Amino acid sequence: xxxxxxxxxxxxxxxxxxxxxxxxxxxxxxxxxxxxxxxxxxxxxxxxxxxxxxxxxxxxxxxxxxxxxxxxxxxxxxxxxxxxxxxxxxxxxxxxxxxxxxxxxxxxxxxxxxxxxxxxx
Numbered sequence: 001x002x003x004x005x006x007x008x009x010x011x012x013x014x015x016x017x018x019x020x021x022x023x024x025x026x027x028x029x030x031x032x033x034x035x036x037x038x039x040x041x042x043x044x045x046x047x048x049x050x051x052x053x054x055x056x057x058x059x060x061x062x063x064x065x066x067x068x069x070x071x072x073x074x075x076x077x078x079x080x081x082x083x084x085x086x087x088x089x090x091x092x093x094x095x096x097x098x099x100x101x102x103x104x105x106x107x108x109x110x111x112x113x114x115x116x117x118x119x120x121x
Contacts, residue, residue, distance in 0.1 A: 024074070035059040039088075041071040050079040054102075058082050062089035065114050076106040090116045 024045025028036045032055045082100040092112040107119045
């Protein structure tokens with residue numbers, strides 16, 4: 001059994017630095033025309049997009065190549081319809097979507113370098 005030599009000493013600066021690595025879950029309440037960016041780390045997570053009503057347009061940016069990993073998965077739940085949906089952040093997005101119905105789930109899975117697959121349900 002391994003035991004720590006003493007208490008782990010983290011400073012407040014350390015906490016700020018590592019906080020984004022602890023949780024990849026996010027929630028947004030965007031308005032039309034906004035861009036939301038999924039947490040830039042290599043963790044799996046969920047994103048809830050809860051707008052007040054139908055959005056004419058929204059852009060979602062996936063984690064970029066430098067901070068994501070193969071087999072990473074991000075689930076996006078969309079509460080209201082989006083007329084023009086853009087998902088970007090990778091060179092190749094297989095099964096990309098251009099709009100969304102209300103109460104839709106989009107699963108984004110990184111399968112290769114700069115390549116994500118999307119599944120809508």
